[in-house]
Amino acid sequence: MLNRNLNLELLRNDAFDVCIIGGGSAGAGCALDAALRGMKVALIEKTDFAAETSGKSTKLVHGGVRYLEQAFRKLDLAQLNQVKHGLQERRFVLGNAPHLARPLALATPVFNWWSGVYYFLGLKLYDWFAPGRSGMPPGKWTGKRKLDKLFPGLNKGIRSAIVYYDGQLDDARYNLALIQSANQSGAVVANYVELQEFSSDRSGAITAATVLDRQSDTAFSIRARVFLNCTGPAADSVRLKANPELTPVIKPSKGAHILVSMPQQKASCALLIPKTADNRVAFAIPFEGRMMIGTTDEPCENPELEPYADRSDTDFLLETINPYLETPLSRAQVTSGFAGLRPLVNLSSNNKHTKAILRDHLVEQDERSGLVSLLGGKWTTYRLMAKDAVDVIANRLGMHIPCSTENHLLWGANGWSPDFYKKIQAEYKIDEDVSQHLADKYGTSAVVVARLAQEDPLLSERLVTEQPFLKAEVVYAVRHEMALEIRDFLSRRIRLELTDFRLCAAAAPEVARIMADELGWSPGQKEARLHEYLSAHFFTL
Ligand SMILES: Cc1cc2nc3c(=O)[nH]c(=O)nc-3n(C[C@H](O)[C@H](O)[C@H](O)COP(=O)(O)OP(=O)(O)OC[C@H]3O[C@@H](n4cnc5c(N)ncnc54)[C@H](O)[C@@H]3O)c2cc1C
Numbered sequence: 001m002l003n004r005n006l007n008l009e010l011l012r013n014d015a016f017d018v019c020i021i022g023g024g025s026a027g028a029g030c031a032l033d034a035a036l037r038g039m040k041v042a043l044i045e046k047t048d049f050a051a052e053t054s055g056k057s058t059k060l061v062h063g064g065v066r067y068l069e070q071a072f073r074k075l076d077l078a079q080l081n082q083v084k085h086g087l088q089e090r091r092f093v094l095g096n097a098p099h100l101a102r103p104l105a106l107a108t109p110v111f112n113w114w115s116g117v118y119y120f121l122g123l124k125l126y127d128w129f130a131p132g133r134s135g136m137p138p139g140k141w142t143g144k145r146k147l148d149k150l151f152p153g154l155n156k157g158i159r160s161a162i163v164y165y166d167g168q169l170d171d172a173r174y175n176l177a178l179i180q181s182a183n184q185s186g187a188v189v190a191n192y193v194e195l196q197e198f199s200s201d202r203s204g205a206i207t208a209a210t211v212l213d214r215q216s217d218t219a220f221s222i223r224a225r226v227f228l229n230c231t232g233p234a235a236d237s238v239r240l241k242a243n244p245e246l247t248p249v250i251k252p253s254k255g256a257h258i259l260v261s262m263p264q265q266k267a268s269c270a271l272l273i274p275k276t277a278d279n280r281v282a283f284a285i286p287f288e289g290r291m292m293i294g295t296t297d298e299p300c301e302n303p304e305l306e307p308y309a310d311r312s313d314t315d316f317l318l319e320t321i322n323p324y325l326e327t328p329l330s331r332a333q334v335t336s337g338f339a340g341l342r343p344l345v346n347l348s349s350n351n352k353h354t355k356a357i358l359r360d361h362l363v364e365q366d367e368r369s370g371l372v373s374l375l376g377g378k379w380t381t382y383r384l385m386a387k388d389a390v391d392v393i394a395n396r397l398g399m400h401i402p403c404s405t406e407n408h409l410l411w412g413a414n415g416w417s418p419d420f421y422k423k424i425q426a427e428y429k430i431d432e433d434v435s436q437h438l439a440d441k442y443g444t445s446a447v448v449v450a451r452l453a454q455e456d457p458l459l460s461e462r463l464v465t466e467q468p469f470l471k472a473e474v475v476y477a478v479r480h481e482m483a484l485e486i487r488d489f490l491s492r493r494i495r496l497e498l499t500d501f502r503l504c505a506a507a508a509p510e511v512a513r514i515m516a517d518e519l520g521w522s523p524g525q526k527e528a529r530l531h532e533y534l535s536a537h538f539f540t541l
Helices: 004-013 025-036 065-073 077-096 113-129 131-135 144-150 171-184 232-242 311-324 379-397 420-428 432-455 472-480 486-493 501-519 523-534
Strands: 015-021 041-044 101-110 140-143 160-169 188-190 193-200 206-213 218-229 250-260 269-273 282-287 290-294 334-345 361-365 372-376
Touching (some): 015 025, 025 041, 025 379, 041 171, 041 218, 065 077, 065 113, 077 101, 077 113, 077 160, 077 379, 140 144, 171 486, 218 232, 218 379, 232 334, 232 372, 250 311, 290 311, 311 334, 334 501, 420 432, 432 472, 472 486, 472 501, 486 523
Parallel strands (some): 015 041, 015 218, 218 372
Antiparallel strands (some): 101 160, 206 218, 250 290, 250 334, 269 282, 282 290
């Protein structure tokens, strides 16, 4: 259970071995790794856990078939290593939280014999690089009849496809499970706490950080032996706070997705489009009962502003997917959209094209300030990234305890199995779709939500009739998951904001009412928060 007030008290009064700045996948992964090694860990997050890139990814746990192709075309060993890292980590990501991550079949359409042979050999190589294949079936060249079952509604001209397997995760909930697991292992974590500035000694070495609790608007100081910068696209601003002489290295790139409801929502497989008009890979992936189509890749000039899926992203993604479908999708079928910033590292200043920059990670130690920065990387490799960063810190602190996250089950995973939902359904007499949803999102903690619903009939009601989300989940999110704002719940504790703007707007007033009761907001505060949420720019398509 996450207790923010208690954790704030500890942040103010304790001294830590390491203070992690940023609560995305990189920061949360580092907090768990360091806490398991016995370090005294603090983690602060400016907004909510996974509020930035880590909650807005394509949600694939993969080595990256595109990077494999580039590795061979350009004879690039670094790209090849990155693919190997991804494939090696895939099994740990899936194995450590099977309620939140699972295998996903992806079909690459084949239009002629030569391209079929090319993709088939590529995917055999991809499978070959995966150690023990992570329990995934091997890739296969699949005929039309089977393909139509896997992905109904495909363009009739597509006669076959190469079907292979990667993983899919619920990124924001996985991020939260890492935070919960870190907290359970002793890390002191808090959201809505922002790094403002560092205090340094005469040599420039950081001794403490001044941070702002953005809920109470009060500043305080955190003492730690090492500060670890895990702020993703914002990493340069923290590096420059530590040492203004450092050269910026982050080149953020915007990636957008749109979600549509369509007959293909029954698809049990994703579609990989190997070449878009701008020469990239795009995906159409079943997610939460919708089809998620993405992604774009464009340089972002102002990483301070939250990116969102705009009209041009929507048009581009519809133009990309439509040639592959029997009935083209229209703008009216788009139910929502979202965008994130890739924290790409660009060590060469003349590399202007973001799709050509390596997505692997880098651990930087600034000699003058002592700041350690974990830069770049991707969701799939968060554990390896954390291991590399915490190894550096352990070395500095003289704490030589090895990493133990490879097979560390995350919050909610212990005792969970794919038919866990049946147990909750039978015990708490709830609808099957609700028990399936609770088991898949909360793992074994689903029983706590189910109990809340059982104890109060009002909380057993759905937030919106079309979806399995219960009012009890709002209470649970506030009491146990540090949800403090309407958006924390609608966007990250459940994923309704990502999948359907209309349903999200319909659910928001009731979410606000329950949160106001739980958090003691006045009627005026509740209305102001609701108005601010519903008029936010990201609801525009
Ligand atoms: C569109 C898109 C699709 C992607 N798809 C995939 C995919 O399918 N698979 C995959 O493996 N990877 C994918 N990635 C990459 C992956 O999502 C990112 O590499 C990863 O999530 C980055 O995590 P992070 O923790 O470094 O950054 P973030 O998630 O951005 O976390 C950094 C955190 O630091 C906080 N912060 C910033 N400044 C401060 C401060 N001053 N004080 C306190 N906190 C601060 C921010 O609020 C933020 O929450 C995708 C990325 C994008 C953009």
